[in-house]
Amino acid sequence: xxxxxxxxxxxxxxxxxxxxxxxxxxxxxxxxxxxxxxxxxxxxxxxxxxxxxxxxxxxxxxxxxxxxxxxxxxxxxx
Numbered sequence: 001x002x003x004x005x006x007x008x009x010x011x012x013x014x015x016x017x018x019x020x021x022x023x024x025x026x027x028x029x030x031x032x033x034x035x036x037x038x039x040x041x042x043x044x045x046x047x048x049x050x051x052x053x054x055x056x057x058x059x060x061x062x063x064x065x066x067x068x069x070x071x072x073x074x075x076x077x078x
Contacts, residue, residue: 003018003020003021004020004063005018005035005038006018006019007035012029013027014027014028014029014031014033015027016028016034016035016038017038018045019059019061020058020059020061021056021058022057022059026041
């Protein structure tokens, strides 16, 4: 099974999420650690559903990238 992982940065931590598996999140101090931790979280998530003989609640994930053009970048987000 291939799953998309999203990494964001917040308060000094890289937050990793798997949007196809509701509630499956982790974190790390580096992107490498965040990817490793979310992989462990996904394995635990899948194992828990298998242990209880329940189907995975995989949700469809639609992705689209857009380009936004602007003249100036506000100082707070540089």
